[in-house]
Amino acid sequence: MDTGPARTSYDVAIVGGGHNGLTAAAYLARAGLSVLLLERADHVGGAAISTQAFPAYPTRLSRYSYLVSLLPDEIVRDLDLDIALASRRTASYTPYLHDGVPGGLLVEREEGEATRASFRELTGSDEEYDAWRAFYAGVGDLAAAVAPTLTSPLPAEAELRAAVDPQIWADVVQRPLGEAIERRFRDDVVRGVVGTDALIGTFASLHDPSLIQNRCFLYHLIGNGTGEWRVPIGGMGAVTGALEAAARAAGAEILTGAGVSQIVPDADSPDGSGGAEVRWHDGTSERGVHARFVLANVAPWILQILLGGPEDEATKPEGAQLKINLLLARLPRLRSGADPAEAFAGTLHLAERYGQLEAAYTAAAAGEVPDPMPGEVYCHSLTDPSILGDVPPGTHTLTYFGLHTPASLFADDPEATKALAVRRALAALDEHLVEPIDEVVLRDPDGTPCIEAKIPQEVEADLAMPGGHIFHGDLDWPWASARTRLDTPAERWGVHTDHPQVLLCGSGARRGGAVSGLGGHNAARAVLEAR
Ligand SMILES: Cc1cc2nc3c(=O)[nH]c(=O)nc-3n(C[C@H](O)[C@H](O)[C@H](O)COP(=O)(O)OP(=O)(O)OC[C@H]3O[C@@H](n4cnc5c(N)ncnc54)[C@H](O)[C@@H]3O)c2cc1C
Known part of the structure; x- marks a missing residue:
């Protein structure tokens, strides 16, 4: 734990x-502002960290977030970040059983003949693949229009709408995504592969009238204009490490073990410049500093509590994902006969047929753990073995991300329900394996399997993400509608709060969701314009 702050007053305090x-600390310190960053945990990184999850093995897994798409190359360049993101050889592989006969739908990263052949084998013709190509070409145009605007003030919705095919705009932005999926595709497996991008980190039916699933879909497809999800070399901790190094090198002061308990806007400042007071307890004593601007990297729901508001359960976000990290003695064999090194390199979909996704949502909304459990796995170490450390040859990591397990499911009996959810998640994988996954999971010397699972309640306890919501709350469209107020820099950058000196600087900012640095970048740009 660090000791107290070096000064009593800063240009910017980041909570x-x-x-x-x-990210914000690095940009602002580089611009010459005095910056104090306060972190409640004994390390920085939040949901973007690597950990030695299994004491007997040196492997450092990305404990929570694991793939990067939305971090703009521009931020990496601006901050001279030493970050390497590697392409996966496979985009996705979806094992299926048709009348008991195992098969698999392969989508290569660079779609070619193997992808076309795989669609043909599943659907009997080229029609579905042609529909797929047409849909994603339109989505690609939308991504190419939106991506460059993410590091600028909010673009006008009308401007972006004018840049793309009206049908794609209607399908992705105006009508529940399920309608487009059902109209454009016939096959349940193909429909499901399209639909999952709308549900990662979002608890909704694909027909939800709120369109939260559409917004989630859009974010999953726009990163750097391609929507490609890449593997952070060295794990997520390497991304955070590069950002921390950039912030420190620029002169930002970072205090860990500093859980902020109060933000008081309009506090009297030593120089009469306005601003806010930030208070925390460092384990031994109360501390406080004054700052002209306070940037809230915490969720908006937490921010309103720090500002003196109530802990309002009615407005608290709710996460819905199950994250499991596994260490394997070797990759399991697939019943379809596909090469595991190809199938597990990308996103391997489990129980994510369209009908299964909708049924799982209905079950979970009624308070039941879905059976089968929809989710997806991917093997980091196939693309980046550097995280493994000194382990026996053949060892691999496996990352599982489960959908439709809202926090409320675990409320009454967290331990038993978690055990059930993990069993169902692994059963959905076992359905497609030659031998059960249990046979290839490594064990600690005491025989404990190397399986670490996190339900939303644990994500909340570990990271202070309210309700365990991985985006700090529901995602917003990344543009301004005609009704959006754009009077101040904070409003124009999508980072405003009710207090002019307090700005959002995290996943809860408009455009902030996921590992993108956008919340930090956009808050920093707003401060630099407003000062
Ligand atoms: C299981 C899981 C898997 C995910 N997978 C992916 C993925 O593969 N790719 C992707 O792009 N995104 C993924 N996400 C989402 C992504 O990780 C987050 O959206 C992103 O990391 C949020 O970053 P942030 O800096 O805004 O906030 P956070 O990472 O939440 O950091 C906020 C920080 O604030 C600290 N804090 C909280 N309260 C206080 C306080 N009172 N005082 C001081 N400090 C405080 C916390 O300790 C934390 O360090 C995943 C998230 C989870 C949980």
Whole structure:
């Protein structure tokens, strides 16, 4: 734990040391501002960290977030970040059983003949693949229009709408995504592969009238204009490490073990410049500093509590994902006969047929753990073995991300329900394996399997993400509608709060969701314009 702050007053205090807080700290300190970053945990990174999850093995897994798409190359260049993101050889592989006969739908990263042949084998013709190509070409145009605007003030919705095919705009932005999926595709497996991008980190039916699933879909497809999800070399901790190094090198002060308990806007400042007071307890004593601007890397729901508001359960976000990290003695064999090194390199979909996704949502909304459990796995170490450390040859990591397990499911009996959810998640994988996954999971010397699972309640306890919501709350469209107020820099950058000196600087900012640095970048740009 660090000791107290070096000064009593700063240009900027940042509450939270997630990757967005670090991004803002690096930009602002580089611009010559005095910056104090306060982090409650004993390390920075928030949900973007690597950990030695299994004591007997040196492997450092990305404990929570694991793939990067939305971090703009521009931020990496601006901050001279030493970050390497590697392409996966496979985009996705979806094992299926048709009348008991195992098969698999392969989508290569660079779609070619193997992808076309795989669609043909599943659907009997080229029609579905042609529909797929047409849909994603339109989505690609939308991504190419939106991506360059993410590091600028909010673009006008009308401007972006004019840049793309009206049908794609209607399908992705105006009508529940399920309608487009059902109209454009016939096959349940193909429909499901399209639909999952709308549900990662979002608890909704694909027909939800709120369109939260559409917004989630859009974010999953726009990163750097391609929507490609890449593997952070060295794990997520390497991304955070590069940002922390950039922030420190620029002169930002970082205090860990500093859980902020109060933000008081309009506090009297030593120089009469306005601003806010930030208070925390460092384990031994109360501390406080004054800052002209306070950037909240914490979720908006937490921010309103720090500002003196109530802990309002009615407005608290709710996460819905199950994250499991596994260490394997070797990759399991697939019943389809596909090469595991190809199938597990990309996103391997489990129980994510369209009908299964909708049924799982209905079950979970009614309070039941879905059976089968929809989710997806991917093997980091196939693309980046550097995280393994000194382990026996053949060892691999496996990352599972489960959908439709809202926090409320675990409320009454967290331990038993978690055990059930993990069993169902692994059963969905076992359905497609030659031997059960249990046979290839490594064990600690005492026989404990190397399986670490996190339900939303644990994500909340570990990271202070309210309700365990991985985006700090529901995602917003990344543009301004005709009704959006754009009077101040904070409003124009999508980072405003009710207090002019307090700005959002995290996943909860408009455009902030996921590992992107956008919440931090956009808050920093707003401060630099407003000062
Ligand atoms: C299981 C899981 C898997 C995910 N997978 C992916 C993925 O593969 N790819 C992707 O792009 N995104 C993924 N996400 C989402 C992504 O990780 C987050 O959206 C992103 O990391 C949020 O970053 P942040 O800096 O805004 O906030 P956070 O990472 O939440 O950091 C906020 C920081 O604030 C600190 N804090 C909280 N309260 C206080 C306080 N009172 N005082 C001081 N400090 C405080 C916290 O300790 C934390 O360090 C995943 C998230 C989870 C949980």
